Amino acid sequence: MDQPKSNSRRTVIGAAGAAGALSAIGFPAIVRSQPDAVRLGHLTPLTGFLGPLGEYAVLGVKLAVDEINAAGGITGRKVELIAEDSVNPQTASTKAERLIERDKVVAIVGEISSASGLAIAQVAQRNKILFFNTGCNSDELRGKSCNRYMFHTEAANSMYVGAAGQALLRDGLVKGKKWYSVTADYAFGHDLLKVAKRFMQANGGTFAADELVATNVTDFSPYLLKIRNAKPDLVVSNLAGAQIGNFMKQYMEFGLPFPVAGFGFDTAIAWGVGKGNVTGIWPLVWDSQVKSATAQRFTEAFTKKYGKPPENQAWGDYLSTKHLAQAMNDIKSTDSTKVAEHMEKGARFDVLKTREGYYRAWDHQLMQQMYTITFKPEAQVKDKWDLFSLSAPVPADNQSLEVIAPTREENPCTMPA
Amino acid sequence: MLTQIFEQVLNGLLAGAYYLLIALGLSLIFSLGGLVNLAHGAFYALGAYFAVIVAERLGLGFAGAAIASPIAVALIGLVIERFLFRRFYHEDPALGLLLTFGLAMVAEQSLRWVFGAAPIPFSIPSALKGQIFIGDFIYSKYRFVMLAVAAAAVAALWVLLQRTPFGRVVRAGVQNPDMVAALGISLKPYMASIVALSVGLAALAGVLLAPISGVHPAMGAEILTAAFVVVVIGGLGSFWGVVWAALIVGVVRGLTVYFLPPAADASMYLLMLLVLLIRPRGLSGERIERFE
Numbered sequence: 001m002d003q004p005k006s007n008s009r010r011t012v013i014g015a016a017g018a019a020g021a022l023s024a025i026g027f028p029a030i031v032r033s034q035p036d037a038v039r040l041g042h043l044t045p046l047t048g049f050l051g052p053l054g055e056y057a058v059l060g061v062k063l064a065v066d067e068i069n070a071a072g073g074i075t076g077r078k079v080e081l082i083a084e085d086s087v088n089p090q091t092a093s094t095k096a097e098r099l100i101e102r103d104k105v106v107a108i109v110g111e112i113s114s115a116s117g118l119a120i121a122q123v124a125q126r127n128k129i130l131f132f133n134t135g136c137n138s139d140e141l142r143g144k145s146c147n148r149y150m151f152h153t154e155a156a157n158s159m160y161v162g163a164a165g166q167a168l169l170r171d172g173l174v175k176g177k178k179w180y181s182v183t184a185d186y187a188f189g190h191d192l193l194k195v196a197k198r199f200m201q202a203n204g205g206t207f208a209a210d211e212l213v214a215t216n217v218t219d220f221s222p223y224l225l226k227i228r229n230a231k232p233d234l235v236v237s238n239l240a241g242a243q244i245g246n247f248m249k250q251y252m253e254f255g256l257p258f259p260v261a262g263f264g265f266d267t268a269i270a271w272g273v274g275k276g277n278v279t280g281i282w283p284l285v286w287d288s289q290v291k292s293a294t295a296q297r298f299t300e301a302f303t304k305k306y307g308k309p310p311e312n313q314a315w316g317d318y319l320s321t322k323h324l325a326q327a328m329n330d331i332k333s334t335d336s337t338k339v340a341e342h343m344e345k346g347a348r349f350d351v352l353k354t355r356e357g358y359y360r361a362w363d364h365q366l367m368q369q370m371y372t373i374t375f376k377p378e379a380q381v382k383d384k385w386d387l388f389s390l391s392a393p394v395p396a397d398n399q400s401l402e403v404i405a406p407t408r409e410e411n412p413c414t415m416p417a
Numbered sequence: 418m419l420t421q422i423f424e425q426v427l428n429g430l431l432a433g434a435y436y437l438l439i440a441l442g443l444s445l446i447f448s449l450g451g452l453v454n455l456a457h458g459a460f461y462a463l464g465a466y467f468a469v470i471v472a473e474r475l476g477l478g479f480a481g482a483a484i485a486s487p488i489a490v491a492l493i494g495l496v497i498e499r500f501l502f503r504r505f506y507h508e509d510p511a512l513g514l515l516l517t518f519g520l521a522m523v524a525e526q527s528l529r530w531v532f533g534a535a536p537i538p539f540s541i542p543s544a545l546k547g548q549i550f551i552g553d554f555i556y557s558k559y560r561f562v563m564l565a566v567a568a569a570a571v572a573a574l575w576v577l578l579q580r581t582p583f584g585r586v587v588r589a590g591v592q593n594p595d596m597v598a599a600l601g602i603s604l605k606p607y608m609a610s611i612v613a614l615s616v617g618l619a620a621l622a623g624v625l626l627a628p629i630s631g632v633h634p635a636m637g638a639e640i641l642t643a644a645f646v647v648v649v650i651g652g653l654g655s656f657w658g659v660v661w662a663a664l665i666v667g668v669v670r671g672l673t674v675y676f677l678p679p680a681a682d683a684s685m686y687l688l689m690l691l692v693l694l695i696r697p698r699g700l701s702g703e704r705i706e707r708f709e
Binding site for chain 1: 421424425428429431432435525529533534535536537538539540541546547548555557559560628629630631633634635636639640670671674675678679681682
């Protein structure tokens with residue numbers, strides 16, 4: 001064997017860095033250009049721990065664009081979708097810039113990571129282009145980081161905590177109880193921890209411990225050993241994406257006896273974990289079990305097109321796109337500033353639930369009902385899509401939609417233009 | 418407190434054993450071929466996906482998957498070695514990096530294409546569910562079984578490398594390929610076997626970890642960085658160096674989670690930095706002429 005031309009241990013060390021970079025490369029979609037079309041940008045993570053959700057987001061937005069085009073497009077022009085992997089905040093920012101400047105999109109829809117969502121929002125605001133957030137939960141995006149051009153179809157952390165919190169109060173898991181929380185160590189998790197802590201303290205609970213977990217952790221065994229020794233009254237997950245699935249699987253593997261709840265959840269994760277591997281009380285923004293005519297129509301169209309039922313992320317991107325098209329058609333303009341003004345006047349929208357929703361003028365949050373889910377015992381599970389039952393909507397039908405949303409005092413937004 | 422620390426140390430040793438199956442293969446391919454295999458994680462992911470197919474779609478159960486999946490992946494490794502890797506052993510290492518980096522991306526995207534981005538459910542076999550009680554130490558039964566399988570695989574690899582004629586040629590090839598060639602031994606079939614063996618071990622790790630960490634396209638990229646860190650800490654060309662490094666990384670991570678949870682992820686990189694400062698060749702890396 002000949003000598004390799006040059007080689008050193010440095011190669012291996014460099015390779016370790018390159019291996020880390022592997023996960024940070026995205027795969028752009030192929031762009032076909034049509035003259036005179038209304039271009040719509042879609043950014044969402046398709047790789048990494050939020051990738052499983054991003055896949056549904058893309059299915060949702062594609063279905064919405066198909067339906068919009070079948071119904072005559074936006075202001076009579078065909079809609080052309082440019083969808084890309086947002087990867088991480090830096091890449092998301094660059095791609096948002098490119099979508100706006102090179103591709104001249106009329107709006108950007110999507111995102112799941114609150115950190116990337118903030119990056120896109122800043123680019124969109126600078127260019128006065130609408131950004132519809134379909135999956136970032138951080139209250140901060142509606143508060144300190146709010147802006148005129150960002151609208152939130154996804155519910156805020158406060159709304160998730162409000163929904164799951166009601167079930168926890170009902171089951172007596174808050175007052176005088178010790179919580180052990182594990183929190184995703186990035187923008188979303190930090191924000192959620194703050195909101196969860198506010199709820200817990202307001203209702204007389206305390207922390208046995210609250211721990212931050214890096215988003216690339218897959219082996220939770222050291223954390224589970226600590227939880228077992230701490231003997232909390234409730235284990236709380238403030239995790240996101242695939243980590244929720246891993247945490248729950250391993251929680252069940254270790255056979256820990258404490259009740260579990262979480263303040264963020266996605267159905268695709270439960271499907272990926274399978275029956276008998278998740279338990280506890282979780283909040284959910286939408287599910288195909290919702291009893292409304294439009295929800296059923298969406299579920300049928302989605303299932304027909306893709307051969308599997310939709311979940312909450314597909315709902316978010318589908319709904320945002322439909323709302324955007326509806327608003328643009330209502331005012332017969334694709335101008336972002338005019339659309340924003342129209343939305344702020346309190347336009348009502350069908351949200352595929354039993355009550356209509358509206359984007360609140362002062363923080364642009366979609367006011368809507370939430371749900372909580374309870375996992376079924378293994379014996380009652382019918383098929384791989386049927387893992388949990390859905391609660392009645394929160395807030396209840398006789399309550400204002402705003403009771404679980406953050407207040408102006410909790411989450412002030414000055415709405416810079 | 419002391420028993421809790423002891424518990425974390427023990428758990429860390431077990432966790433380290435999982436890195437080992439991947440790190441050993443990486444180290445072997447680099448030591449003998451001079452190729453840094455960035456696609457090693459892809460073989461790990463492939464192992465997990467094949468396990469789902471074998472165990473659930475073909476109905477051969479978990480044990481069937483643990484045997485069939487690594488063999489299938491090893492065969493794929495043979496093909497890739499013959500048509501791709503072999504051309505790059507004597508080239509600039511940057512080319513090998515590009516090749517394997519590209520291969521890893523192609524593999525990950527293909528998995529996403531065929532199976533979707535969403536994780537695929539794959540549960541611990543029901544016979545292995547539950548806990549084992551050893552005095553005060555309670556532990557998952559499945560992880561003990563995993564450890565036993567991993568330990569057996571590593572022991573078998575050691576015997577193969579240290580106690581057989583095959584292993585003697587491989588070790589000689591690592592130290593001085595020219596001398597081996599001068600003796601009239603072609604390293605080509607040995608290199609092919611080492612690649613097949615190494616990716617087969619990675620696939621075995623994929624099967625074992627699938628029920629714990631989920632089966633999804635990015636699982637390979639997820640574990641590869643940790644495996645590289647283990648190889649660098651352990652030192653090239655050293656079997657036991659890699660073994661020690663894997664166990665130390667596992668324990669250090671467990672203890673950091675106990676004392677300073679937010680730093681858990683950074684701990685293994687700090688450890689690598691320290692080791693490289695004190696011992697640039699890693700814990701027990703041998704002096705290999707052609708890599709100096």
